[in-house]
Amino acid sequence: MRKLILAISMLAFAGSAAFADAVADRQALMKER
Numbered sequence: 001m002r003k004l005i006l007a008i009s010m011l012a013f014a015g016s017a018a019f020a021d022a023v024a025d026r027q028a029l030m031k032e033r
Helices: 002-032
Strands: none
Touching: none
């Protein structure tokens, strides 16, 4: 059971990191315009 929770938390962490990177990229594009 603990491994399942760990796997879900890792997926959530990876997803939030990817989302933050996408937001940072979008902000950089906005600044360039």
